[in-house]
Amino acid sequence: MKAARIVKPKEPLQIEDLPVPRPRGKQVLVRVLASGVCHSDLHLWEGGYAGPRDMFMRVEDRGVRFPLTPGHEVAGIVEEVGDEVVNTGKGEKVLVYPWIGDGACPACTVGEENLCDRPRSLGIFQDGGYAEYILVPSERYLIKIDGQEPEQVASLACSGLTAYTALKNSSIRAQEFLVIVGAGGLGLIGVQIARAIAGSTIAVIDLDDKRLEEARRLGADHIINSSRSDPVKEVKDLTNGLGADAVIDFVNSSKTVAKDLDMLRKRGRLVLVGLFGGSTELNLALMPLRAYRIIGSYTGKYADLVELVALARRGMIRSVIGKRFRLEEVNDALTQLKEGKIMGRAVLNP
Ligand code: NAD
Secondary structure, three states, X not given: OEEEEEOOOOOOOEEEEOOXXXXXXXOEEEEEEEEEEOHHHXXXXXXXXXXXXXXXXXXXXXXXXXXXXXXXXXXXXEEEEOOOOOOOOOOOXXXXXXXXXXXXXXXXXXXXXXXXXXXXXXXXXXXXXXXXXXXXXXXXXXXXXXXXXXXXXXXXXXXXHHHHHHHXXXXXXXXXEEEEEOOOHHHHHHHHXXXXXXXXXXXXXXXXXXXXXXXXXXXXXXXXXXXXXXXXXXXXXXXXXXXXXXXXXXXXXXXXXXHHHHOEEEEEXXXXXXXXXXXXXXXXXXXXXXXXXXXXXXXXXXXXXXHXXXXXXXXXXXXXXXXXXXXXXXXHHHHHHHOOOOOOEEEEOO
């Protein structure tokens, strides 16, 4: 089978010809129909994240091994199952839950495998979906998507699920004011989920007018281009000088977080999601005085992905697919994402 692999960070991905894996025991082999291209794949390709004081946090120090087939937003058709698989059969359309844990740590035992102490996520710590086939360790990581478009559903496994979890972590309520920073793959689905489940007033901040207009079309009440105006002043003006009840930062860089803190209302929640990275200075006395909460939020749990697929089935959320690429065009897809040329998500159709 063909697989697009990161052999070495920063070098072009290589299309390799690998043996098609044979599923054994509980394993399921899925033929990939759609594989979303996430900004996190760019961080993998770059080999890490920006840390504090110009430090670079290498993914290899966090357990990633190259060569690696990335791709954690995968939908496809079951091709073959191991002999212990009971409820899944060849030909079924499925979405893959990629945030696999060891099944034994405290997070896994309460169904939060995405927060496992020893994660084995597909497309990050094991081969993922930038390939014709993906081997899934168990049918319990599959969600049936009969009647749904695979490329519509694929991105729910990360961009949708991450935004959904971030919203839950923000504890946002209908009467409150929510700010979403970043109108990319995560932000554009985040606006729709906020609309569907929270009902709060939503303001979206980005640097790009086209993305902001798309955010407005999808349900944002206010849009703010932070390259032209001061987002703190804009949010304060929109909230009678009080500030936002919650800010979800899908960028999470030194530049954005400093502003997030300044636009937060007393009792405000700041949810950090993006991996652009860097560091920020905290005014420590203000944290208790204004009862702020800062929460890191990472992907989401299987049960929430099941809910999201149901929301998508009822047409309440729709992935924004900016461009489609063949597997051979993977380097082009990643480069265009890096250069900000993709609206919403790019999808590979192997
Ligand atoms: P994307 O490239 O599709 O979108 C990023 C958006 O941020 C773009 O619209 C861009 O214009 C905007 N942006 C960049 N810098 C900005 C700034 N200074 N101010 C305002 N807007 C700015 O990326 P994505 O796929 O949406 O992912 C966003 C980030 O979230 C990435 O770092 C990704 O790795 C990370 N991520 C985190 C999780 C998690 O579980 N925590 C999961 C998936 C992705």
